[in-house]
Amino acid sequence: MKIAIVRLSAIGDIVHTMVVLQFIKAKFPSASIDWIVEESLSGVLENNPQIDTVYKINLKSIKKSFSNIFKELDKLKLIAKNNYDIVIDAQGLIKSAIVAKIIGARVVGSKICGFDKDSIREGVASYFYDDKISISYTQNKIFRNCYLAAKSLGFNITHDDILAKKPFLYFKEHNFDFLSDIRKNILFVVGSSWLSKNYPWQKYANIIKELNENAIIIWGNEAELELAQNIKSIAKDAVIAPKLSFDELKALIAKSDLVIGNDTGPTHMAWGLNKPSIMLFGPTPIEQAYETKINYVLKSPSIVNHYKLDKNDFSIEEIKEVEVVRLARLFC
Numbered sequence: 001m002k003i004a005i006v007r008l009s010a011i012g013d014i015v016h017t018m019v020v021l022q023f024i025k026a027k028f029p030s031a032s033i034d035w036i037v038e039e040s041l042s043g044v045l046e047n048n049p050q051i052d053t054v055y056k057i058n059l060k061s062i063k064k065s066f067s068n069i070f071k072e073l074d075k076l077k078l079i080a081k082n083n084y085d086i087v088i089d090a091q092g093l094i095k096s097a098i099v100a101k102i103i104g105a106r107v108v109g110s111k112i113c114g115f116d117k118d119s120i121r122e123g124v125a126s127y128f129y130d131d132k133i134s135i136s137y138t139q140n141k142i143f144r145n146c147y148l149a150a151k152s153l154g155f156n157i158t159h160d161d162i163l164a165k166k167p168f169l170y171f172k173e174h175n176f177d178f179l180s181d182i183r184k185n186i187l188f189v190v191g192s193s194w195l196s197k198n199y200p201w202q203k204y205a206n207i208i209k210e211l212n213e214n215a216i217i218i219w220g221n222e223a224e225l226e227l228a229q230n231i232k233s234i235a236k237d238a239v240i241a242p243k244l245s246f247d248e249l250k251a252l253i254a255k256s257d258l259v260i261g262n263d264t265g266p267t268h269m270a271w272g273l274n275k276p277s278i279m280l281f282g283p284t285p286i287e288q289a290y291e292t293k294i295n296y297v298l299k300s301p302s303i304v305n306h307y308k309l310d311k312n313d314f315s316i317e318e319i320k321e322v323e324v325v326r327l328a329r330l331f332c
Contacts, residue, residue, distance in 0.1 A: 001031045002082060003153075006100045007090040008038045008059065010193070011265025012288065014045065015272045016142045017090045018168050020149040021050040023157050034082065036099060043246025044265075047170040055079050059095055076102040087112045088152050089129065090145055092120035097128040105130065113152035115144075121307060138306045142290045163292060167274045171250040178239045179255060180214035184332045187253060187270075188217045188238075189261025190231065191224030196314045197262050199280045201227045205234035206321050207260070213332055216241050216256070218249070218266060258331045260324065262316075263288055271295050276331045278324060282316025283309055296327050 003024065007017040014037065024031060032052045035045055039056035046054065057075050061068040080103040087104030089096050092115045104112040116132035117123035126132050133151045135144050146157040179185050188208070192198055208215040208231065215238040217228040228240045244252060253259060253269050259277040261267035263284045270277035276294040285304045286297050300315035 001028055001086070002084045003031055003033045004036060004079075004082070004084045004087045004100075004103055005033065005090055005149075006036045006087065006096050006103075008036065008057070008096055008099070009041055009091075011041060011044055012263075012268035013091070013141070014041060015169070015265065015268045016288075017145045018045070018048070018272065019142060019162065019165055020090075020146055020157070021048070022166055022168055023146065023161060024149060024153065025050050027153070027155050034079075034084075036079065036103065041246075044169070044250075044269075046247065047172065048168070049170065050168070057099070059099075073102070079103045080106055083107045083110070085110050086152060088149060089114035089125070090148060092122065092125055094122050094125045097125035101128040113148070115148060119144075138285070138287065140287045140290060162290060165274075167254075167272065169250045169254075169269060169272045171247045171254070174248050174251040176241075176252055176255065178214075178216060178241065182214075184213040184257040185255065186211065186213050186215050186328070186332075187256040187259045187261075187266075188215060188231075189259065189264060189266045190217055190227045191219060191221070192262040192264035194283070194311050196283045196311050197264065197316065198227070199262055199282075199319065200317050201230045202234070203317075203319075203321050203324075204260075205231045205238075207324050207328070208235035208238050210321070210325050211328055211332060212237075213257075215239065216252075218244060218252070258328060260328065278327050280316055280319055280324070282319075283311060283313035294331075298323055298327070 034053045035051050036055045039058045042056045083106050087100045089100040100112050111130040113131040114129040116134045117126040119135050133148050135147050150157040218241045219225045219228045232238045254273050259270035263281050267279050278296045279289050281299040286299050289297050298319050300318050302313050302315035
């Protein structure tokens with residue numbers, strides 16, 4: 001059986017979808033699984049033995065120059081020659097549905113699967129699918145991905161299966177000289193795609209000082225580096241990590257004792273690696289995370305509309321440092 005999964009972005013969403021691979025392989029060990037992803041994020045998927053081929057496309061380049069559409073179409077037509085039996089669009093956007101349509105339905109009996117129109121924000125996307133899977137948009141996002149994959153392939157993935165998952169992010173070996181053999185290594189993820197998803201840097205600094213462990217701050221752009229530098233100006237012992245590749249990031253998270261951070265990709269990676277984590281939520285729904293005995297969520301008091309997120313909701317600032325410290329002490 002040849003399977004293609006379309007999940008183009010973002011980091012956390014890719015992680016949320018990757019969990020299905022181990023369940024598919026357990027049910028269909030001889031299945032061939034390819035993944036179509038935005039080129040800039042392909043590093044999240046690299047080195048995964050459960051994926052046969054990671055196909056990199058660059059739809060974002062079309063925004064810069066519309067003529068790039070022809071280059072990307074050529075890539076998709078080449079991928080379509082693999083003659084997939086099943087294409088699963090796990091993203092549920094019009095752009096991902098078009099990608100699924102182009103690469104799928106090439107052989108007799110093949111099908112394109114995705115969420116039905118009432119289960120996604122861009123309902124029009126469902127018209128590109130042969131099999132339309134229904135599950136509430138407000139359900140846990142990870143369970144939704146598992147449900148979609150399982151129903152598309154004719155088997156079941158339960159909550160207990162997800163809780164018993166094996167780590168599924170893979171990387172090469174890397175050594176980090178800033179890790180401690182004496183104190184707990186706590187990784188802090190202080191940035192995100194929205195300002196309103198960021199816990200105040202002053203509060204992160206207070207938490208780092210209170211815990212008095214080996215605090216390591218990661219960053220991905222200049223704005224996040226500035227946050228890290230602000231934190232270090234107060235929490236002098238904090239370590240600002242160098243800019244990391246995806247492979248290095250996965251390796252560092254795997255070597256850490258705890259990850260504390262905003263609702264953003266690297267914090268979700270901790271869940272994918274079965275590492276303890278504390279994720280802080282403000283304007284986004286806690287259904288983005290899958291709580292376990294080692295993966296905790298702290299949510300601000302605001303009420304979130306799943307269909308219309310409020311980027312001006314800065315209620316994450318109301319989460320008390322003492323609550324973060326209390327949970328962190330479970331691992332320190």
